[in-house]
Amino acid sequence: MHQTFKQLFALSAAGLLLLAGCSRTPPAELTPLAKPARETPYREAFSDTFSCGDFDVATSGEVSGVVTTFFDRNGNPVRIHVRERIFATFTNLTTGYTITDGPDSYQFFDDLVNETFSVVGLYFMVRDERGKKVAIDVGKITFSPDGVSISGPHDIYETGLCPYLDH
Numbered sequence: 001m002h003q004t005f006k007q008l009f010a011l012s013a014a015g016l017l018l019l020a021g022c023s024r025t026p027p028a029e030l031t032p033l034a035k036p037a038r039e040t041p042y043r044e045a046f047s048d049t050f051s052c053g054d055f056d057v058a059t060s061g062e063v064s065g066v067v068t069t070f071f072d073r074n075g076n077p078v079r080i081h082v083r084e085r086i087f088a089t090f091t092n093l094t095t096g097y098t099i100t101d102g103p104d105s106y107q108f109f110d111d112l113v114n115e116t117f118s119v120v121g122l123y124f125m126v127r128d129e130r131g132k133k134v135a136i137d138v139g140k141i142t143f144s145p146d147g148v149s150i151s152g153p154h155d156i157y158e159t160g161l162c163p164y165l166d167h
Contacts, residue, residue, distance in 0.1 A: 039067040046088075052162035055095070061088030061102070082108040090161055097167040099134070100127050118142040124156040126164055135164055 047060035065084035072078045087102035106121030124137035139152015150157070 039069070041066040049093070052092075052165060055165070056093045057161070057165055058091045058093055059088055061086060078111075078113050080108075080110040080112070082110075084108070090165055092165045092167065095167055097165060098129055099161075099164055101125060114144070116142055116144040123154075126156065126161070128164075135159075 041064065043062065043064040045060070045062050047058070049056055049058050051057070063084055063086040065082055068081045069077050070079040070081070083105075084107070085103055085105050087100070087104075089098055089100050091098040101124055104122045104125055106119060106123045109116075109118040109120065111117075118140060120140045122136075122138045123141075124135060125133065126135040128134050135155035137152075137154045137156045139150070139154065141151075141154060141157060142149040
C-alpha cells in the first residue's frame with residue numbers, strides 16, 4: 001500500500017523537487033564549521049495526469065517551501081529538511097468529479113546516512129465538491145530499510161486517491 005503513497009508523492013511537484021530531510025538543529029556529529037546551506041524558498045505551479053484504472057485523473061496546484069541541507073565535516077550532504085505547503089485539485093477526466101487537497105503543511109526529513117525518509121504533518125486534507133472533508137493524512141510516516149512506521153490517520157496512504165474520485 002505504501003507504493004500508492006509513494007506514487008502520489010512522485011506526482012506532486014514536491015516529489016519532483018526533493019528527497020527530503022532532517023529538522024531541528026544539527027546533531028553533534030555535524031561540524032559547527034559546516035553550517036546548513038538554506039536554499040532559496042520556492043513556489044511552483046504543477047499539473048499532471050495519472051491513471052486510476054477505469055479512468056484518468058488530472059491534477060494541478062501550487063507547492064511552496066524551503067529546503068535546508070546539512071553537511072558532514074567533509075562537506076558531504078547527510079540530511080535534508082524540507083518544509084512545504086501545497087494546494088491541489090484532482091479531477092476524474094471521465095465524470096468531471098473534482099476533489100481538492102489542502103492547503104497542507106508538512107515536512108520531509110531525509111536522513112542520507114541512516115537511509116530513512118519521513119513525512120510529518122498534514123500531508124493530505126481531501127474535500128469533496130461541497131467542501132466536506134472526506135480523507136486525511138496527518139501524523140508521521142517513516143520509510144526505512146527495516147520497513148514502514150506509521151502514526152496518525154493516513155487515509156490516502158492506505159487507499160490512494162482513486163476511491164475518492166470514483167464518482
